[in-house]
Amino acid sequence: MADILRIASWNINSVRARIDIVEQFLAQESPDILCLQETKVIDSIFPAAMFRQRGYKHLILHGQPMHHGVAIISRVPVYEDDRFDWQANGEARHVGVRLDNGVRIENVYVPAGGDIPDRTLNPKFGQKLDFLERMIAWSSALDKKPTILTGDFNIAPLESDVWSHKQLLDVVSHTPVECEILGRLQASNDWVDLGRHFHPAPQRLYTWWSYRAKDWAASDRGRRLDHMWTTPDLAAKAVSHRVVEPARSWTKPSDHIPIITEFAF
DNA sequence: ATGGTGGGATTCCCA
Numbered sequence: 327m328a329d330i331l332r333i334a335s336w337n338i339n340s341v342r343a344r345i346d347i348v349e350q351f352l353a354q355e356s357p358d359i360l361c362l363q364e365t366k367v368i369d370s371i372f373p374a375a376m377f378r379q380r381g382y383k384h385l386i387l388h389g390q391p392m393h394h395g396v397a398i399i400s401r402v403p404v405y406e407d408d409r410f411d412w413q414a415n416g417e418a419r420h421v422g423v424r425l426d427n428g429v430r431i432e433n434v435y436v437p438a439g440g441d442i443p444d445r446t447l448n449p450k451f452g453q454k455l456d457f458l459e460r461m462i463a464w465s466s467a468l469d470k471k472p473t474i475l476t477g478d479f480n481i482a483p484l485e486s487d488v489w490s491h492k493q494l495l496d497v498v499s500h501t502p503v504e505c506e507i508l509g510r511l512q513a514s515n516d517w518v519d520l521g522r523h524f525h526p527a528p529q530r531l532y533t534w535w536s537y538r539a540k541d542w543a544a545s546d547r548g549r550r551l552d553h554m555w556t557t558p559d560l561a562a563k564a565v566s567h568r569v570v571e572p573a574r575s576w577t578k579p580s581d582h583i584p585i586i587t588e589f590a591f
Numbered sequence: 592a593t594g595g596t597g598g599g600a601t602t603c604c605c606a
Contacts (some may be wrong), residue, residue, distance in 0.1 A: 339597075339598070339606080340597090342598095342599095343597085343598060343599090356601095364598095364606080366598065367598065367599095391599090391600085392598090392599055392600065392604085392605085393599085393604085393606090394599095394605095410592095438605080438606055440606095442606065474597080480606095481606050515604075534597080536596080536606095537595080537596040537597055537606090538595035538596050538597090539595080539596090540595080578597095581596090581597080583605080
């Protein structure tokens with residue numbers, strides 16, 4: 327009988343504000359490993375009790391005050407591997423772990439990049455592009471271990487990854503320069519995009535809807551900003567990949583929804 | 592039509 331492993335990723339937009347729906351997600355989907363982004367909490371006051379009570383005894387935390395912050399929470403043993411600073415500015419945007427079976431998980435929160443898609447007018451946009459270039463250098467030099475690269479990439483690369491390709495061409499997250507750079511990152515290690523592996527374009531597939539819409543579901547102006555990529559050997563072990571869209575309507579929701587993949591080893 | 596909402600630590604930054 328195969329070993330089943332469920333791995334989820336979710337930009338939670340404050341793990342403290344969202345602790346009840348994180349618990350709801352664990353109860354409903356029963357992931358073995360949960361990668362969180364935008365935890366917005368320092369490690370010393372991370373709300374670990376709920377996770378431990380539910381059997382998630384391995385908490386790999388990389389937080390900072392106020393912003394950003396990532397974590398990998400697991401009920402199977404995980405061992406911290408690395409925490410890259412791809413912006414070289416000290417922000418907590420990555421943590422990586424190894425599993426006993428040799429699989430590596432890299433959890434990343436790519437900078438949003440501000441509002442103006444021009445690195446001279448908007449330094450945040452340049453920092454986002456530089457972050458991705460450093461990721462490409464890292465990815466290009468990776469060894470051949472089975473690896474999962476997941477998180478909030480803050481880029482919706484395909485036309486069908488946004489509600490309107492034409493209307494978002496100048497909107498940070500879907501500009502041609504960002505889509506090109508994400509394409510080079512994907513090519514740099516032959517990464518398989520599990521979202522589109524299981525739900526090929528042009529199927530509708532979104533993971534984020536703005537808080538600013540009166541009715542997010544009615545307007546449905548979504549974008550696919552959250553991704554799970556794997557090396558080809560691992561993609562062959564994936565049996566399903568889903569986005570949990572009802573989570574966008576849960577009480578006090580994140581503006582992102584969880585994504586979850588089931589692997590059979 | 593250039594707003595709108597939400598979280599976090601403090602009057603405003605970031606998403």
